[in-house]
Amino acid sequence: MVISLHIRAPGQGLHNITDKVEPLVKNAGFIDGLCTLFIKHTSASLIIQENADPSAKRDLEAWLNRLVAENDPLYTHTLEGSDDMPAHIKNVLTSTSISIPIQNGKLALGIWQGIYLWEHRYSGGKREIVIHIGH
Amino acid sequence: MVISLHIRAPGQGLHNITDKVEPLVKNAGFIDGLCTLFIKHTSASLIIQENADPSAKRDLEAWLNRLVAENDPLYTHTLEGSDDMPAHIKNVLTSTSISIPIQNGKLALGIWQGIYLWEHRYSGGKREIVIHIGH
Amino acid sequence: MVISLHIRAPGQGLHNITDKVEPLVKNAGFIDGLCTLFIKHTSASLIIQENADPSAKRDLEAWLNRLVAENDPLYTHTLEGSDDMPAHIKNVLTSTSISIPIQNGKLALGIWQGIYLWEHRYSGGKREIVIHIGH
Numbered sequence: 001m002v003i004s005l006h007i008r009a010p011g012q013g014l015h016n017i018t019d020k021v022e023p024l025v026k027n028a029g030f031i032d033g034l035c036t037l038f039i040k041h042t043s044a045s046l047i048i049q050e051n052a053d054p055s056a057k058r059d060l061e062a063w064l065n066r067l068v069a070e071n072d073p074l075y076t077h078t079l080e081g082s083d084d085m086p087a088h089i090k091n092v093l094t095s096t097s098i099s100i101p102i103q104n105g106k107l108a109l110g111i112w113q114g115i116y117l118w119e120h121r122y123s124g125g126k127r128e129i130v131i132h133i134g135h
Numbered sequence: 136m137v138i139s140l141h142i143r144a145p146g147q148g149l150h151n152i153t154d155k156v157e158p159l160v161k162n163a164g165f166i167d168g169l170c171t172l173f174i175k176h177t178s179a180s181l182i183i184q185e186n187a188d189p190s191a192k193r194d195l196e197a198w199l200n201r202l203v204a205e206n207d208p209l210y211t212h213t214l215e216g217s218d219d220m221p222a223h224i225k226n227v228l229t230s231t232s233i234s235i236p237i238q239n240g241k242l243a244l245g246i247w248q249g250i251y252l253w254e255h256r257y258s259g260g261k262r263e264i265v266i267h268i269g270h
Numbered sequence: 271m272v273i274s275l276h277i278r279a280p281g282q283g284l285h286n287i288t289d290k291v292e293p294l295v296k297n298a299g300f301i302d303g304l305c306t307l308f309i310k311h312t313s314a315s316l317i318i319q320e321n322a323d324p325s326a327k328r329d330l331e332a333w334l335n336r337l338v339a340e341n342d343p344l345y346t347h348t349l350e351g352s353d354d355m356p357a358h359i360k361n362v363l364t365s366t367s368i369s370i371p372i373q374n375g376k377l378a379l380g381i382w383q384g385i386y387l388w389e390h391r392y393s394g395g396k397r398e399i400v401i402h403i404g405h
Binding site: 032033034047048049050053055056058059060062063064066067093094095098099100101102103108109110112113134135 | 136137139171173175176177202203207209210211212220223224226227228230231232234263265266267269270
Binding site for chain 2: 312342363402
């Protein structure tokens with residue numbers, strides 16, 4: 001089963017999408033299986049991160065923004081805006097696809113884990129995540 | 136088939152778990168297939184790395200420890216210890232899930248590849264890795 | 271279905287392999303499914319990146335080469351050449367496996383996405399990518 005999920009993040013940063021994925025897994029009705037998420041973009045990515053303390057999320061965003069700075073004199077790919085080349089690099093340092101087993105009919109996420117869309121552009125528009133659910 | 140593997144790493148660093156995963160694949164009895172590992176934590180991760188020269192493992196650990204330093208003045212998420220925020224960042228820079236094809240009844244690992252649990256906390260306790268084996 | 275793909279990259283850097291993977295998916299004849307690529311090496315990796323503007327590719331390579339420098343005094347694993355330890359680190363910061371859903375008989379890649387083999391050695395030789403295609 002392959003389903004497309006369309007999400008428009010309100011801006012740059014981490015956006016929890018766990019509650020958009022869980023119903024798809026429930027509806028699939030598999031007791032055991034594998035759920036794979038794939039993002040069809042090179043300037044936004046997918047990660048699993050802590051869903052509890054918002055300070056962890058903020059620190060993670062700030063740390064990566066410092067590592068992959070805008071306006072780095074190294075960049076030659078600058079026509080699409082100062083946030084574009086950093087977005088491609090951040091995409092590569094994080095993940096384009098994530099696979100989560102389905103156990104007892106549910107995603108086998110740890111108690112503190114959430115699934116996040118990481119929008120790396122200031123205004124990335126609508127993003128498409130393709131989800132495969134299989135046995 | 137979905138199986139949970141529980142591992143307590145003796146401390147921070149890379150721990151080879153290949154010999155804990157291989158028997159599960161053998162027992163599954165699939166000639167061809169896919170084995171996916173998922174770690175249910177946000178302060179430990181999974182990687183595939185060289186299993187031969189221990190100096191490569193040590194350099195990798197030292198390099199990442201320097202890149203993602205403890206006590207960075209940027210951190211606000213500090214209540215859980217100086218190793219906690221670096222652990223979340225290291226988790227995101229490495230992998231939460233890895234998929235390895237099964238070929239001729241065995242994991243299709245390269246001759247120098249091992250599967251590693253990377254414990255990012257000094258004392259992370261028991262970690263759970265959920266493993267899906269499918270056709 | 272599990273297939274091995276052998277590729278010899280002409281040198282260090284990103285090499286687009288999308289047109290080597292697409293025919294395998296087409297031949298498999300699955301309407302819906304999942305295609306997983308796994309690279310059997312620890313000094314080369316797989317990423318999904320922009321296939322349009324070559325400047326994005328060049329900047330990405332230059333940025334990672336600066337972050338993971340050769341001849342870092344931290345390295346003790348130096349016997350295999352100055353490009354070897356950086357190659358292992360770059361491998362860990364990028365991906366060893368990537369899973370792409372198959373939708374309507376094709377890889378569900380975004381319009382700007384290509385699949386790349388990232389050779390991290392100057393002369394890596396022939397690389398083997400194992401590809402699993404399943405329902």
